[in-house]
Amino acid sequence: MSGAFRRDAATAQAEALRADALAGLAGTPKTLPCKWLYDAEGCRLFEAITRLPEYYPTRTEVRILEESGQDIADAIGPSAAVVEFGPGTGAKAVQLLGALEAPAAYLPVDIAAEWLEEAAARVSAAFPGLKVRPVVADFTLPFDLAGRAAGSRTHLGFFPGSTIGNFEPKEAVAFLRRARASLRPGARLLLGADLVKEAAILEAAYDDPAGVTAAFNLNLLARLNREAGADFDLSAFRHEARWNARLERIEMHLVSQRAHSVMVAEHRFRFEAGESIHTESSHKYRPDRLRALAESAGWRPLKMWSDPEGLFSVWLLES
Ligand code: AVI
Numbered sequence: 476m477s478g479a480f481r482r483d484a485a486t487a488q489a490e491a492l493r494a495d496a497l498a499g500l501a502g503t504p505k506t507l508p509c510k511w512l513y514d515a516e517g518c519r520l521f522e523a524i525t526r527l528p529e530y531y532p533t534r535t536e537v538r539i540l541e542e543s544g545q546d547i548a549d550a551i552g553p554s555a556a557v558v559e560f561g562p563g564t565g566a567k568a569v570q571l572l573g574a575l576e577a578p579a580a581y582l583p584v585d586i587a588a589e590w591l592e593e594a595a596a597r598v599s600a601a602f603p604g605l606k607v608r609p610v611v612a613d614f615t616l617p618f619d620l621a622g623r624a625a626g627s628r629t630h631l632g633f634f635p636g637s638t639i640g641n642f643e644p645k646e647a648v649a650f651l652r653r654a655r656a657s658l659r660p661g662a663r664l665l666l667g668a669d670l671v672k673e674a675a676i677l678e679a680a681y682d683d684p685a686g687v688t689a690a691f692n693l694n695l696l697a698r699l700n701r702e703a704g705a706d707f708d709l710s711a712f713r714h715e716a717r718w719n720a721r722l723e724r725i726e727m728h729l730v731s732q733r734a735h736s737v738m739v740a741e742h743r744f745r746f747e748a749g750e751s752i753h754t755e756s757s758h759k760y761r762p763d764r765l766r767a768l769a770e771s772a773g774w775r776p777l778k779m780w781s782d783p784e785g786l787f788s789v790w791l792l793e794s
Pocket residue numbers: 524532636637638639640641680681688755756757
C-alpha cells in the first residue's frame with residue numbers, strides 16, 4: 476500500500492472518529508461506537524484480554540475447534556475457500572485450515588491493512604502451498620470477492636470470536652445477509668457465538684481483577700485525546716461491566732466520577748457525577764435466538780457444537 480494512500484486513509488479515519496465522538500457524546504445516554512476501541516494499543520490490550528483466566532470465550536472456542544475439528548471438517552467437506560471476516564492475528568484460521576481437507580484458498584477480509592498482512596503472513600508460513608488472497612474491505616459493508624477464490628468449489632465464511640455479539644441484533648442480521656450476498660451461492664458460514672450464562676461469570680470476564688479490560692475501555696478516551704482533539708482526564712472515569720438481563724448483553728461503560736466537562740474538537744460536553752459513556756455491547760445468545768437470527772438472514776443452521784459447560788457455541792450455517 477502506498478504512503479499517500481495510507482495517509483489519506485488515516486485522515487479519513489480521524490475525521491470519522493471525531494464525527495462519531497461528537498455525535499455519540501451529544502446523545503442521551505452518551506455512547507461511543509466500539510469499533511474505535513481497536514487502535515494499536517487497543518488491539519494489544521484485546522490480545523491480552525483473550526489470555527485472561529476470566530475471559531473464557533477465546534479459549535473455549537479454540538477448544539471446541541480443537542475437539543470437534545474432525546466433525547466440523549467432515550460437515551464442511553473438501554476444497555473450500557475460507558473467507559474470514561476480521562482475521563485478527565490469523566491464529567484461528569491456522570487452526571481451522573489445519574483441520575479442513577484440502578482447503579482451496581484463504582481470503583482474509585479486513586479494513587485494517589496491518590491486520591491483513593499479519594494474518595496472511597501467519598497463514599502462508601503455516602501452509603506454504605495455500606493460495607492466500609487478502610481483501611482490503613470493510614466487511615460491515617457489501618464487498619466483492621471478484622473471483623479471488625476461482626477454482627474452489629465452495630466458499631466457507633468464517634466469523635469466529637463472537638464478534639457477531641458486538642452488533643445490535645438488527646445489525647447482526649444485516650451483517651449475516653451481506654455476508655451471504657458476498658459469498659458464492661451455496662456457501663457455508665462457520666460462526667462463533669457466546670451463550671447466555673450466569674451474570675457473575677460474564678461480569679468477571681468483562682471486569683477482570685488485573686484491570687486489563689478497564690485499560691482497554693479507558694484507552695478509548697486516550698485515543699480521543701490523541702486523535703480527536705479531546706482533553707479527557709482518564710482518572711475522572713471508571714470502567715464498569717453491566718449485565719443487562721433484559722437485552723441479554725454485557726455492556727461496557729465509562730462512568731464519570733465527578734461532575735465536570737470535557738472538550739472534544741472545540742465542543743464542550745458536560746458530565747454529571749455517575750453519568751456514563753456506553754462504549755460496547757456484547758450480546759449473548761440462547762441457541763434458539765441465534766437460530767432465529769440466522770434464519771431471518773437467509774441462513775439455514777446445519778449443526779452446532781458447544782463445550783461441556785455450555786459456555787460457547789460454534790455454528791455451521793448454509794445459504
Ligand atoms: C471482540 N469481541 C468479541 C469482544 C467481546 O467479548 O465482546 C470484545 C471485548 N470487550 C471486552 N472484552 C472483550
